[in-house]
Amino acid sequence: MLAHELEDDRVSRRNLTGLATGGLTGATLGLLLGAIFGAYPPVPALMAAALGALGALAGRQVAVQISPDEWDPTPNHRAYVGTNSPDDDIT
Numbered sequence: 001m002l003a004h005e006l007e008d009d010r011v012s013r014r015n016l017t018g019l020a021t022g023g024l025t026g027a028t029l030g031l032l033l034g035a036i037f038g039a040y041p042p043v044p045a046l047m048a049a050a051l052g053a054l055g056a057l058a059g060r061q062v063a064v065q066i067s068p069d070e071w072d073p074t075p076n077h078r079a080y081v082g083t084n085s086p087d088d089d090i091t
Contacts, residue, residue: 010072011068012070014066015060017063020062022056022058022060023059024055026051026056026058028048031044032047048051
């Protein structure tokens with residue numbers, strides 16, 4: 001295995017981003033819906049918690065569908081030396 005393959009954490013970063021994005025979106029929607037439709041003070045917090053958990057699960061499921069190369073492509077470290085250099089001044 002190459003050294004950069006051992007340090008490849010793109011999958012875990014993708015999954016954490018899906019969890020965080022879905023959770024924050026769900027919690028925000030839960031707070032808004034709870035504030036609009038909630039007659040008692042704990043209702044917005046309960047809706048935020050419930051929709052935050054559902055949003056985190058949904059975000060994680062969406063993130064799994066994205067391949068690591070689409071999420072964060074590996075850089076091409078090809079050195080431009082020799083005859084294939086883009087800086088050749090052929091006139």
